[in-house]
Amino acid sequence: MSRVVTEPYRREIIGAKGSIFYRAHSYHTKVPPEGIVPVIEHYTNPGDTVLDPFCGSGMTGVASLLTGRKGVLSDLSPAAVHIASGYTAPNDPAALADAARALLADLADLEQELYGTKCGRCTGDARIEYTVWSDTVVCPGCSHEVLFWDAARQPDGTISKNLVCPLCSSSFRKGDTEIRPGAPVLVSVGCLSCRSREQRPLTPVEMKIAHQAHRSEITDWYPTAPLESWREMWRGQHGKMGIATAADFFTDRNLRALAAVWKQANTSPERLGLRFATTAIVNRASRRYQWNPKRPTNVLSGTLYIASMTYEFNVFSLLRRKLSAVIQLAKKVGETQGQCSVTRSSATDLNHLPDQSIDYVFTDPPFGANIYYSDASFLWEAWLDDFTDTTNEAIVSTSLTAQHGGKTLNDYEKLMAASFGEIARVLKPGAWASVMFHSSDDAVWSSLERAIESADLTLESAVAFDKSQPSFKGVKQMTNQERVSSFDLVLHLHSTAGGVAKRRQAITASVAEQDVLEAIASHLQTATPRQRSTPYLHSFVMRLLLERGASFAGYSYGQVEVLLSKNFLFEKGAWSRAQTSNSPASIKIEGTA
The missing domain is CATH 3.40.50.150 (Vaccinia Virus protein VP39)
Incomplete structure (x- = not known):
């Protein structure tokens, strides 16, 4: 009942x-x-x-x-x-684990071909965990091709919007240049023998594998859906970077690896779980992960942005970690x-x-x-x-x-x-x-x-x-x-x-501006710092208007911010009541903190 x-x-x-x-x-x-x-x-x-x-x-x-x-x-x-099905459908954790091991074993030779290398410390077998790629731009001053990596990086490792040509010292902006095919500039290598991790420039062998035209060797299906220019998220930069289809969001090497993984996932008895794990790494395996001097930054949600310096993550390393998480999910x-x-x-x-x-x-x-x-x-x-x-x-x-x-x-x-x-x-x-x-x-x-x-x-x-x-x-x-x-x-x-x-x-009852100010003032008396932020207070005002059936006109986020700035004090990311005799009177609406 x-x-x-x-x-x-x-x-x-x-x-x-x-x-x-x-x-x-x-x-x-x-x-x-x-x-x-x-x-x-x-x-x-x-x-x-x-x-x-x-x-x-x-x-x-x-x-x-x-x-x-x-x-x-x-x-x-x-x-x-x-994705919702992958999160909620029952999966046999043991069967899924067996299928995961089988998939990785079947593609072990391909991983070695695409990401295998040698440790610089012990010379033992190692694998490339990620490669950092940089756009190549044309200097407007001298017409030479310059790596964005060389033109934009500052001595402290940060990236400047003003690029400087290392050849002629001309200063220019990325939007004013022609973009040409990029190049790998850095690898992170994990040793399978001594277990060390090193970040260094690429060896000639690693450079050759990275530049190899793997797409011509792909026999498995991969997506070629066009990125149409009418899409909200299409930008002129996509055209400059040669992003015409879904496949172009991936390096040739990662596209080859993903195509092989996708084929295996689709033919496995544990198809649902393996496909779920594979789509879970698709964005991270793409060119959408922006390089950061301190740590990898996440894909920018709500965009299809590709930065000038990006990570090319080892597809199989991503998949190993994600399969472990999906097996854990199946157990839960x-x-x-x-x-x-x-x-x-x-x-x-x-x-x-x-x-x-x-x-x-x-x-x-x-x-x-x-x-x-x-x-x-x-x-x-x-x-x-x-x-x-x-x-x-x-x-x-x-x-x-x-x-x-x-x-x-x-x-x-x-x-x-x-x-x-x-x-x-x-x-x-x-x-x-x-x-x-x-x-x-x-x-x-x-x-x-x-x-x-x-x-x-x-x-x-x-x-x-x-x-x-x-x-x-x-x-x-x-x-x-x-x-x-x-x-x-x-x-x-x-x-x-x-x-x-x-x-x-x-x-x-109507809600006049003074009513809103009094409600905010009352709330600020006992609110936590997080509840005194502008985003929280905007939601607070929306709630007040909703519950009183009042009009929202004049209470956009920017307008609420202006209202706060005129009547309250802002310090260290939080608002507080002005300590004057003219502070709004205190009232409290039901259920607030």
Whole structure:
């Protein structure tokens, strides 16, 4: 029997990103499943059915497994369906381990051919763990070809935007030059005998293998899907660097290795687990990993950017580590009591689900124009040879034509309204839906509220979700490079007759700017430093407006930042109350810290 819940979940949610359930496979956005667990337990009983129609990487399904519920997941993206299935489908850990050993054994000779070398210390057998590649640029001053590695690196190892030609000393910018095929400049070698690790310039033999035209020797299938210039993530730099297809995101050597691994994975009895492990290394095995003098930096999510100096990681070393993680994941999934199914479908059409069949919904839909998911999934979907139909992709993309998935804010709102209508249809009477959302744009928030209002759902509360670690865009915000919100809100919606429209008619209170200032002032009295950051306070203001049914107009991220700067003190990344007699009076809204 379904649990009767009359009060929404009101505690702020914290989710860490360190568990195997989170890190086995990357995705553009991901909600730590441990943060979803207490919310599921608040709204449902063991055995109840939990839906996520924008499932992404499948973390709602993982939380359902952990709590003994039945997860029902769906997504428009074939990459999302593949990844969510890999996270939630049961696998025999022993059989998967045997298949992993067999795959690596079958391809051991190929690894030796592509990455084998000798240790510089003991002369024993060793393998190249990674090679650093540098673009070649043409100096505008003397027309000589110059390695970016030589022109941009400073004495302290950092990279300068102003390049200096080592031949004629001309100073120039990368964007003003012609880019030609790059060259390897550094290798990291791990010895199989003395176990030492060394980083050094390449030997002549290593240089020859790196430059070898391996693509002509590839007999296995590899993706040749074009990177069309109409894509949101296409940049002129791709053309300059010769990036015309998915295959061009990889060095010839890594493309040859991945093609061989993909063939083995697809013909194995443990196909699901091996394919999951392989796509989990695709981005790291590509040219998208930017070289850093201190440590490898992650692929920039939400872009298809390729830097001028990149890592070429040993595909088999990546795979060994990832297979170990996927086997560990299989063991953990096997210990859970829940179930999960994953279906490919648009959230606007859940026709595979009967009316009033779902006990609870937890979902994390696209946030307007934040991420272009189909482009961000390009490399995964190229290897899967299956691409997102962008017709119903719920994004805002005004630079694209309708033919290629372009949509206005109004189009986005219609798709979200249709999705919320389907959520309301499949929810049991009196059941709840939790929707995770954030946006820096007040117009997107207004669009979301209207979409909810069109369904038979009542907004009862909103709480902050702290993922503990900021996204790449969140990091940029904290360094004042970009103004974005990095704290999500979880909106708790109740399936009741009348919906938000009825609730809003009953609301008579308005929220004036002074009300907002007083709420912030009250919050700052007891807030932690993290809860006094600009991203948190923007989410705090959005929550206040949501719960009072007020307009979002005038409260974009940038406008909230201006409001804070005029009324509060900012020091060491946190806001505090100004110590004056004119400080806003103290009030406190329900459920805040």
